[in-house]
Amino acid sequence: MADLKSVEAQVSSDLAADLAALRDDISQLSTSVLELVQQQAAAAKTQVFGAVDDARQKFADQSADARDRIGALTSDLENTIERNPFAAIFAGALAGFLIGILVRPGK
Numbered sequence: 001m002a003d004l005k006s007v008e009a010q011v012s013s014d015l016a017a018d019l020a021a022l023r024d025d026i027s028q029l030s031t032s033v034l035e036l037v038q039q040q041a042a043a044a045k046t047q048v049f050g051a052v053d054d055a056r057q058k059f060a061d062q063s064a065d066a067r068d069r070i071g072a073l074t075s076d077l078e079n080t081i082e083r084n085p086f087a088a089i090f091a092g093a094l095a096g097f098l099i100g101i102l103v104r105p106g107k
Contacts, residue, residue: 081088
C-alpha cells in the first residue's frame with residue numbers, strides 16, 4: 001500500500017511537472033508566434049510604404065514631364081499663331097463649327 005501511495009505521489013508530481021513544462025512551452029510558443037507575426041507585419045508595412053513612395057515618385061515625375069510637354073506645346077502654339085494669325089483664326093472657326101455640329105440637337 002505504501003508503494004501504491006508512493007507511486008501515486010510520484011505520478012502526481014510528474015504530472016504536475018509535465019503540466020508546468022507544457023504551460024511554459026505554450027507560453028514560449030505564443031511569444032514566438034507573436035514575434036513572427038510582428039516581424040511579418042513590419043515587413044509588409046515596409047513593402048507597402050515602399051510601393052506607395054515609388055508610386056508617389058513616379059506620379060511626380062510624370063506630372064513634371066506632362067507640365068514640361070504642355071509648356072512646350074503652348075510655346076509652339078503661340079509661335080505658330082504669331083507666324084500665321086489667319087491660319088489660327090481659320091482653325092478656331094473650323095473647330096467651333098465642328099463642335100457646333102456635334103452638339104446640335106435634332107438631326
